[in-house]
Amino acid sequence: MKELSQFPGELTFRLMMLDDLPDVMVIEHESFTLPWTREAFRNELTNNHFAKYMMMELNGEPIGYAGMWTIMDEAHVTNIAVREAYRGRKLGERLLDELMRTAAYLGMKRITLEVRVSNSVARNLYEKKGFTPSGIRKGYYSDNHEDALIMWADLPNVESTAGEEGSEQK
């Protein structure tokens, strides 16, 4: 889909492909202290039937990505990141909107994620989009044993024939 953002230019969203992994690794490394490996992403794209990953591009340049697992009627966000130079311009919000819209379209009723308790930028974003805290995973992050805050949001009912896709069992 195509739409205009506050950033001048054309903002587009599309499925992540294996060819995107070099760009994904750049963004991953500037975004996370425990970055996923290229192999981990490759495995998600090729072996994990539950995984859905999308790229966000500005004027054709990859500037962010997000992913989730769709299991039964619940979406589990695995990661969301925007290139450092493009942060703070509502693009992360647009990316999360798109991920949540896709999850709803696939028949997901709720969406969940984990976030570092210290990551106030992401927590603010999630709260803005309707996520509420529901628990803590103690020492979840292996680099500094920081706690993860578990958050959930309800998704709107969307008329779709694609709902079956998220209802398979492992």
Ligand SMILES: CC(C)(COP(=O)(O)OP(=O)(O)OC[C@H]1O[C@@H](n2cnc3c(N)ncnc32)[C@H](O)[C@@H]1OP(=O)(O)O)[C@@H](O)C(=O)NCCC(=O)NCCS
């Ligand atoms: C988290 C992330 C995706 C947000 O994207 P972004 O483009 O920077 O954020 P946006 O400009 O869309 O802002 C959306 C909301 O996030 C919050 N936010 C953004 N920047 C913020 C800041 N500097 N301080 C506090 N809150 C902030 C606000 O609620 C904001 O809404 P508002 O502008 O109406 O107040 C991005 O900062 C990022 O990639 N961070 C590194 C990776 C990461 O932490 N991912 C989340 C892992 S759980």
